[in-house]
Amino acid sequence: xxxxxxxxxxxxxxxxxxLMVSMSGNGFYLFGIVCYYLGVILVAIKQKIIFxxxxxxxxxxxxxxxxxxxxxxxxxFMSMFAGAALYQLAQNAKHFTTSVLPENKEAxxxxxxxxxxxxxxxxxxxxHPTTVITPEIIDxxxxxxxxx
Numbered sequence: 531x532x533x534x535x536x537x538x539x540x541x542x543x544x545x546x547x548x549l550m551v552s553m554s555g556n557g558f559y560l561f562g563i564v565c566y567y568l569g570v571i572l573v574a575i576k577q578k579i580i581f582x583x584x585x586x587x588x589x590x591x592x593x594x595x596x597x598x599x600x601x602x603x604x605x606x607f608m609s610m611f612a613g614a615a616l617y618q619l620a621q622n623a624k625h626f627t628t629s630v631l632p633e634n635k636e637a638x639x640x641x642x643x644x645x646x647x648x649x650x651x652x653x654x655x656x657x658h659p660t661t662v663i664t665p666e667i668i669d670x671x672x673x674x675x676x677x678x
Contacts, residue, residue, distance in 0.1 A: 535623050539570065539616035543609065558602055562609035569613030584610060647675045 543566040551559045572580050588607045598604060650671050655663065 535620035565606045565609040566613035569610035570617045573614045573617045
């Protein structure tokens with residue numbers, strides 16, 4: 531999954547932005563590729579605070595000249611944001627597959643052993659209904675289940 535997302539965030543602007551240029555006929559949209567990879571680089575080197583500079587600039591520009599979806603400023607800002615977001619999505623997928631999933635597997639194995647221990651304890655109670663369950667008996671069953 532991580533490799534697919536990595537390939538996607540690398541090739542995405544090289545496919546989408548030239549398509550937009552061909553549809554609009556305006557070559558200035560090609561600067562979106564540079565902004566996209568700038569967003570990827572800023573997130574990769576952990577400089578997310580630098581994103582505040584384009585955000586403040588865009589806020590000032592939109593306040594001064596008015597907000598427009600078809601402005602270059604909006605397109606370049608969205609290109610930078612898309613690069614950062616897709617890179618972060620790929621990194622989160624990598625973290626999930628390398629650390630969270632193995633932890634869930636270990637937790638599930640532990641839960642299954644606890645269920646097995648409870649089942650053996652219940653079976654012991656059925657076989658010996660008059661015997662008082664002592665901590666030694668529980669330890670014996672636990673050691674049998676966890677360390678066999």
